[in-house]
Amino acid sequence: MKQTEICIVGGGPAGLTAALKAAALGAAVTLIDRNDYLGGQLIKQTHRFFGSKQQRASERGINIARELAAAVQNEERITVLTGATVLGYYKDGVITVEQNEQYLKIKPQKIIMATGGAEKSLAFPNNDLPGIYGAGAVQTLVNVYGVKPGNRVLMVGAGNIGVIVSYQLLQAGVEVAAIIEAAPAIGAYWVHASKVVRAGVPIYTGHTIKRAWGEKEVEGATIIRLDGKWQPVPGSEKDLDVDVICLSVGLSPLTELLWQAGCRMRFVPELGGHVPLRNELLETSVPGIYVAGDVSGIEEASAAMMEGALAGLNAAKALGYDAPDFAQQRDNIIKELAELRSGPVGEKIRNGLVKAGLA
Amino acid sequence: MRVTEHPILNFQKGAKVKFYYNDLELEGYEGETIAAALHANGIRTMRESIHLHRPRGLFCNIGNCSSCLMVVDGKPNVRVCVEKLRAGIRVQTQRGKGELK
Ligand SMILES: Cc1cc2nc3c(=O)[nH]c(=O)nc-3n(C[C@H](O)[C@H](O)[C@H](O)COP(=O)(O)OP(=O)(O)OC[C@H]3O[C@@H](n4cnc5c(N)ncnc54)[C@H](O)[C@@H]3O)c2cc1C
Ligand code: FES
Secondary structure, three states: OOOOOOEEOOHHHHHHHHHHHHHHHOEEEEOOOEEEEHHHHHOOOEEEEEOOOOOOOEEEEHHHHHOOOHHHHHHHEEEEEEEEEEOOOOOOOOEEEEEOOOOEEEEEEEEEEEEOOOEEOOOOOOOOOOOEEHHHHHHHHHHHOOOOOEEEEEEEOHHHHHHHHHHHHHHOOOOEEEEEEOOOOOOOOOOHHHHHEEEEOOOEEEEEEEEEEEEOOEEEEEEEEEOOOOOOOOOOEEEOOOOEEEEEOEEEEEHHEEEOOOEEEEEEEHHEEEEEEEEOOEEEEEEEEOOOOHHHHOOOOHHHHHHHHHHHHHHHHHHHOOOOOOHHHHHHHHHHHHHOOOHHHHHHHHHHHOOOOOO | OOOOOOOOOOOOOOEEEOOOEOOEEEEEEEEHHHHHHHHHHHOOEEOOOOOOEEOOOOOOOOOOOOOOEEEEEOEEEOOOOOEOOOOOOOOEEEHHHHHHH
């Protein structure tokens, strides 16, 4: 059995930042990720970041990921396990891990869960055919491996992810037949949306997918217009000749380990699904288990990094580590987070967080 | 179906290796996932669903959903979206739940 002070599950922006902050205070950290690289979702994000106030708004996600990963690798108090999947959490506080077909047990004093989210699917006939992917899946295929999913894509969902992945498909030489969006307006920031529109991709708002076609793989799709009450308008169907359908209809938190650990959970649609209740230290109802990033509510990378920093600081502090400017460090992050979530853009998240608070 | 030109990215590839897909000999690169190598060869169907025997392919591509299970060197239920390609491996369409020998 391996002992460690703080075990962090997930090496995305939240987990990486948590590890750096905790180690900077002096804690010994073990960071675990099932991928054989660090960076989580950020590793495939070649676009310049959206978001206005935070300082990293125009950097590419992939560069932020590389920078954080390098800092983590250089920090001697952090042990990194990659290609390592956390399988379970046991009542005695033991975490079990599979790495290179070996079964490991780790007994940490504190745990930070930063497992991120998973893409949602959508119900329509033939939605299981090969050729239908989550948008993030296609992004991984194209941006990490340089492989195309097919030749012509229908993107379902015009939020940031749908629009950004469409643009990245174009960059990789894949045709995008259309982007459809059920809502009456495009959800993505205009910087990104106008780029794909300029490239000639139509965005149909108030439209949904009626069905996919194909015997063994996707050969086409039928889309249909929705009226003001979200009901399909008969006769408004349009057939599209596509061999790929990308679903970009949101993510939900990847919470299996939290359920296993017995953390109190609540369904909060604003945060993407079931989320762990947490206090202002980001500690769940199970003492010693902290959460940060998309696993605690689907948001964005900048929020994930700030939450990671907070969870890292708090977990280390709970072990007795301290710094002269600890209070100031923590207050600064809390202030930055509040700023990020301010205004109309942050309203949904703010409403969600109220419901996810641990009284 | 590889991306040949890209304005931002420069893809680092490992050594070129041969592997087998249901007796077909194919080529891919060491270090990429089996799913990526299959897609590069135009193959998008990974298994048959258990009850209705419908074709299934990749969905999440990060090891979450189990849509991509295949038989690799005789071992069933391998998530090929996270399993790396190695020289000479034999990858087969999975039918049913798979059996451990
Ligand atoms: C296509 C796309 C575009 C985006 N664009 C932007 C953008 O422009 N700006 C922005 O701010 N945000 C953007 N986001 C959102 C941002 O990527 C996420 O909010 C952020 O990555 C969340 O960070 P995280 O650390 O919580 O989770 P993740 O980045 O998802 O990392 C979680 C990590 O945990 C690991 N993990 C999960 N379970 C286990 C386990 N059991 N054992 C071991 N490891 C495990 C995973 O492998 C993963 O590496 C985008 C997201 C997508 C999908
Ligand atoms: S595609 Fe989801 S686990 Fe492989």
